[in-house]
Amino acid sequence: MMLCEALLTVFEGVLPPDRYTAEPAALKQNTGDASHHHPALPDLVVYPESTAEVSLIVRTCNEQKIPIVARGAGTSIEGNPIPTAGGVVLNFDRMNRVLAVYPDDLQVVVQAGVRHHDLNDQLAADNLFYVPMLGPNAAVGGILANNAAGYRTVRYGAAKDNVLALEVVLANGDIMRTGSRAIKQSAGYDLTHLIVGSEGTLGIITEATLQLHPKPAAVSAAIAGFTTVEEAADAVVAIKAADLAPTALELLDVSAMQYLSLTDGIDFPIQPTLLMEFSGATEAMLQDRLAHVKQCCDDNEATYVQTGIGELFRDHLWRTRVTIFDVMRRENEGLGYYATDSAVPVSQLPTLIRFAADLLAQSELEGNIVSHAGDGNVHVSIFYRPYQQADAFVVYEKLIDKSLALNGTITGEHGVGIGKVKYMSREHDPVALNLMKTLKRTLDPHNILNPGKVLPMDESAA
Numbered sequence: 382m383m384l385c386e387a388l389l390t391v392f393e394g395v396l397p398p399d400r401y402t403a404e405p406a407a408l409k410q411n412t413g414d415a416s417h418h419h420p421a422l423p424d425l426v427v428y429p430e431s432t433a434e435v436s437l438i439v440r441t442c443n444e445q446k447i448p449i450v451a452r453g454a455g456t457s458i459e460g461n462p463i464p465t466a467g468g469v470v471l472n473f474d475r476m477n478r479v480l481a482v483y484p485d486d487l488q489v490v491v492q493a494g495v496r497h498h499d500l501n502d503q504l505a506a507d508n509l510f511y512v513p514m515l516g517p518n519a520a521v522g523g524i525l526a527n528n529a530a531g532y533r534t535v536r537y538g539a540a541k542d543n544v545l546a547l548e549v550v551l552a553n554g555d556i557m558r559t560g561s562r563a564i565k566q567s568a569g570y571d572l573t574h575l576i577v578g579s580e581g582t583l584g585i586i587t588e589a590t591l592q593l594h595p596k597p598a599a600v601s602a603a604i605a606g607f608t609t610v611e612e613a614a615d616a617v618v619a620i621k622a623a624d625l626a627p628t629a630l631e632l633l634d635v636s637a638m639q640y641l642s643l644t645d646g647i648d649f650p651i652q653p654t655l656l657m658e659f660s661g662a663t664e665a666m667l668q669d670r671l672a673h674v675k676q677c678c679d680d681n682e683a684t685y686v687q688t689g690i691g692e693l694f695r696d697h698l699w700r701t702r703v704t705i706f707d708v709m710r711r712e713n714e715g716l717g718y719y720a721t722d723s724a725v726p727v728s729q730l731p732t733l734i735r736f737a738a739d740l741l742a743q744s745e746l747e748g749n750i751v752s753h754a755g756d757g758n759v760h761v762s763i764f765y766r767p768y769q770q771a772d773a774f775v776v777y778e779k780l781i782d783k784s785l786a787l788n789g790t791i792t793g794e795h796g797v798g799i800g801k802v803k804y805m806s807r808e809h810d811p812v813a814l815n816l817m818k819t820l821k822r823t824l825d826p827h828n829i830l831n832p833g834k835v836l837p838m839d840e841s842a843a
């Protein structure tokens with residue numbers, strides 16, 4: 382009997398019939414993500430509607446040793462939700478409810494399938510927002526499992542900094558509650574943050590208590606152009622060191638600015654550029670900070686600095702910025718690509734950016750640099766024709782090794798997925814890596830939870 386037939390038999394009578402399907406169209410919708418990694422077909426897609434159902438499904442898969450991959454919106458860019466070993470995709474589309482809002486505590490409790498933008502639409506009535514600020518409408522489960530971040534992380538932190546408690550289904554089907562609603566927590570091992578960033582390999586998140594933020598009363602954007610990317614990066618270091626608390630601090634190279642300018646209404650000089658945002662309680666406070674920001678940029682040879690950008694245009698600018706990855710892919714359709722996600726200490730940003738710019742200039746590859754510069758996170762996208770793949774890969778690996786040499790990490794926000802598994806041993810010392818494998822074996826002895834991701838499959842298998 383084929384696995385999908387066997388699975389249909391397994392779930393028959395256990396779950397209501399509308400909860401699972403092996404229809405080809407549904408399987409196809411749950412194969413891939415937004416990365417260059419090859420999609421893979423699952424054998425069955427299951428749509429749970431409650432934690433109890435998730436528990437039942439996971440317990441059943443564990444007993445039958447069937448791989449199970451949780452799926453949010455499928456917008457990852459490292460192959461994180463691709464069901465490479467087949468089996469079951471646990472699709473969270475139907476667990477998308479906001480369960481409780483605590484405006485006085487700036488907190489919300491949600492099911493894991495709630496989408497980020499939809500959540501923020503609901504929170505707008507209370508003048509609150511949930512922070513990661515990604516481009517796509519990702520699900521909270523996927524955001525937490527990847528420990529995602531975004532252009533406002535420099536001010537508000539990443540996913541890990543905005544979660545207080547979780548409900549998690551373990552591989553054996555047990556339901557575990559971690560954390561509490563207290564903003565300080567010091568009671569024992571921090572299981573919440575063990576699960577955050579584990580990419581669905583240690584447990585399945587069903588509910589999360591999230592930290593929210595009030596919408597700031599005054600917001601102002603600023604843009605500065607530079608002759609070189611290094612000068613732009615030096616200005617970033619200066620702005621951070623001056624404690625000017627940017628809400629966003631993004632760096633784009635010449636090529637990225639060309640893509641940005643393809644959008645109607647965006648018309649800035651095509652040169653290395655910082656896109657910035659500052660927020661606070663009053664306009665007066667902001668004016669003072671913006672004057673300092675201008676000084677930091679001027680001190681680093683800015684060719685122009687524009688401050689006081691109005692709300693409508695600012696929103697347009699950020700919408701354009703967060704979709705730049707899609708624009709790049711559209712403009713380079715048919716080409717292969719690699720995209721780095723390294724992060725380094727901010728003081729090392731100018732060195733990494735200069736290194737990346739030189740590598741791209743010395744190659745014949747299409748490429749560009751887009752950086753969440755305020756937190757030292759650098760995305761270099763490298764596009765290649767088939768005959769250039771080996772060259773592109775050399776550039777990609779040199780950037781990974783350089784980031785590690787600068788005391789950085791192979792991934793600041795996209796997670797390890799499939800693409801970075803082989804670099805885990807370059808980043809982590811053997812003792813730490815072995816402890817991760819021990820944790821995986823302990824929590825998931827049959828290696829059913831998103832197998833092959835984060836840790837090398839053969840070694841993490843029981």
Ligand SMILES: Cc1cc2nc3c(=O)[nH]c(=O)nc-3n(C[C@H](O)[C@H](O)[C@H](O)COP(=O)(O)OP(=O)(O)OC[C@H]3O[C@@H](n4cnc5c(N)ncnc54)[C@H](O)[C@@H]3O)c2cc1C
Nearest residue numbers: 453454455456457519520522523524526529530581586794
């Ligand atoms: C145009 C574009 C821009 C992007 N910008 C950013 C950015 O600025 N910052 C950033 O960090 N990322 C960014 N991303 C990547 C992506 O949006 C994030 O990684 C996001 O967190 C993925 O969420 P998702 O709901 O799509 O998760 P999925 O891709 O569906 O899944 C992600 C991982 O989480 C696991 N998972 C999903 N749900 C659960 C659950 N309930 N329990 C346990 N594990 C689960 C999956 O198995 C998988 O390993 C971008 C992607 C695109 C396409």
